[in-house]
Amino acid sequence: FKDRGATTTLTRARELGVGRVVEDSSGNAGAAIATYAARAGVDAAVYVPADVKESKLRAIRRAGAEPVRIEGTRGDVTDACVAALGGGGGGSEAGEGDAGEEGGGPGGPAWYASHAWNPAFFEGTATVAYEIAAQRGWEAPDAVVTPLGHGTLFLGAYRGFRRLERAGWTDSVPRLFGAQAAGIAPIVRELHGPDAADPEDRVNAAADGIQIAEPVRKTEILDAVAETDGDALAVTEAAAERELDRLHRAGFYTEPTCAVAPAALRDLRERGTLAADDDVVVPLTGSGLKG
DSSP, X not given: OHHHHHHHHHHHHHHTTOOEEEEEOSSHHHHHHHHHHHHHTOXXXXXXXXXXXXXXXXXXXXXXXXXEEEOSOHHHHHHHHHHHHTTOOXXXXXXXXXXXXXXXXXXXXXXXXXXXXXXXXXXXXXXXXXXXXXXXXXXXXXXXXXXXXXXXXXXXXXXXXXXXXHTTSSSOOOXXXXXXXXXXXXXXXXXXXXXXXXTTSSOOTTOGGGOOSSOTTHHHHHHHHXXXXXXXXXXXXXHHHHHHHHHHHTTOOBOGGGGHHHHHHHHHHHHXXXXXXXXXXXXXXXBGGGO
């Protein structure tokens, strides 16, 4: 799904005359930005954790982008990327930016093609709602359950379904549920406290794609949860691994982070939050070929 946001972000970059972009990512968004930057003829540097999976690093390099590995937490990666931009680089909330500003680390001036900050990215992820609605004859499901880190898919779905309802294309907005990695679950912590966010006192290391301790759009995520009568759940590594095995046996070869969403759906049904006959969509967000 990161490809959806990458194509709109790079389209915007080309409109602004940008020659170089930078992004920080655990790997998936970085690979998407690198790929679409290559297609757009725009240079790219992607800041990633030092322990990024080799498969994701390879995808970034094969697209001709420059990976910059950073030691420390996922937050440290973002900080390093922003620091490299210096005082410029663009990517304001309006999607504007001066491509001639100094910054961006090795290679000179750059524009911040952040999947978390750049509003153009969310225009791309909103299309998941349009596609779901179109495939269902313009009827919204009862609920949607997604992995939840920075909230790019979660908020994209929210914005898309809200627009469809306001335009009269659908009659409702589905309840939105976010599945977070246990141990790094700030939305769950905010809603339900530390015990719910870290039930086993152990980080779900398998879900590396959503280990975001400080999502930059936290307030927007909480608002979307409240407005749709949704929720956020912390999924343990054991639960995610069990669900990953089920997905693989069913013929869905997904990566581990993806498995937190169907694991959360299982929990929601067991709790009675969602009924057995509720119509629920769970996007499977990443290929198992990425590890």
